[in-house]
Amino acid sequence: MLLGSAVREYVVKERQRQTTARALRYDHVIDLVPLGMGAMFIDLGMTPLRDLQNADRALTEEEANLLRQHPLAGAAALPEGFNSVAKMIVRTHHENLDGSGYPDAMPADQQHIFTRIIRIADAYDAATAQHVYKEAKSPARVIWEMTCGPFHRFFDRNLVRVLARLIQPFWIGTKLRLSNGQYGVVVKYNRRNPFAPDVVIAFDREGQPLAKSELVGPVELGNERTLRIQSCGDEDLSFIYHVTFMDDAPCPAIRQSLFEAAYP
Numbered sequence: 001m002l003l004g005s006a007v008r009e010y011v012v013k014e015r016q017r018q019t020t021a022r023a024l025r026y027d028h029v030i031d032l033v034p035l036g037m038g039a040m041f042i043d044l045g046m047t048p049l050r051d052l053q054n055a056d057r058a059l060t061e062e063e064a065n066l067l068r069q070h071p072l073a074g075a076a077a078l079p080e081g082f083n084s085v086a087k088m089i090v091r092t093h094h095e096n097l098d099g100s101g102y103p104d105a106m107p108a109d110q111q112h113i114f115t116r117i118i119r120i121a122d123a124y125d126a127a128t129a130q131h132v133y134k135e136a137k138s139p140a141r142v143i144w145e146m147t148c149g150p151f152h153r154f155f156d157r158n159l160v161r162v163l164a165r166l167i168q169p170f171w172i173g174t175k176l177r178l179s180n181g182q183y184g185v186v187v188k189y190n191r192r193n194p195f196a197p198d199v200v201i202a203f204d205r206e207g208q209p210l211a212k213s214e215l216v217g218p219v220e221l222g223n224e225r226t227l228r229i230q231s232c233g234d235e236d237l238s239f240i241y242h243v244t245f246m247d248d249a250p251c252p253a254i255r256q257s258l259f260e261a262a263y264p
């Protein structure tokens with residue numbers, strides 16, 4: 001809903017573009033209620049698959065196929081009079097923008113704007129959550145993977161860029177180790193590039209706080225040619241400077257776990 005609200009004009013434009021009806025009423029196309037309703041029920045079809053969900057092992061092909069049917073099972077389980085747009089969201093929430101999703105491998109131009117929004121929110125949620133079969137990834141890692149890393153082609157480019165600005169990889173107050181060995185604290189977001197916020201250099205190379213008179217900044221990392229972000233806590237962040245578009249990489253036909261089914 002947060003992402004949908006942030007891109008209301010895009011929602012209107014896309015819904016009008018994709019409809020065959022001559023003119024859709026503005027109050028209809030801007031209505032985000034079906035988006036929220038659909039979002040609540042996307043994994044309804046997973047309910048009978050709870051054991052598989054927590055299985056700490058590779059799934060058989062049959063089990064993996066069952067998993068891939070959960071969008072259809074979920075849509076079918078909803079009552080007859082349920083909002084048709086919300087039902088459509090449940091059915092299509094694992095479709096990827098490059099046509100590699102399931103259950104229909106639906107091409108991009110047929111994907112409803114709400115489907116694209118939910119795909120992104122669900123993927124971000126899955127990747128940053130901890131499960132029995134995988135560690136949680138950091139927001140910085142996931143935002144990078146979805147915007148300019150290996151999974152960018154699954155998502156609507158306009159929407160992931162807005163998500164990156166809403167979520168932010170480095171929150172205000174985050175302590176980042178910089179390439180000069182000192183530590184900067186994030187003081188302001190960079191609207192153009194979320195990976196290059198403004199920082200105040202406030203800790204020395206040993207991580208000890210600098211005296212007030214020794215503070216440097218705010219430094220706009222977006223305008224710095226040599227000063228880079230190196231790490232945050234234990235996480236090496238050098239990957240944020242790599243754009244690894246992998247457009248030729250084959251997409252696995254069968255995902256081996258629930259996580260792989262959701263992310264990418």
Ligand SMILES: [Fe+2]
Binds near residue numbers: 042043070093094262
């Ligand atoms: Fe799902």
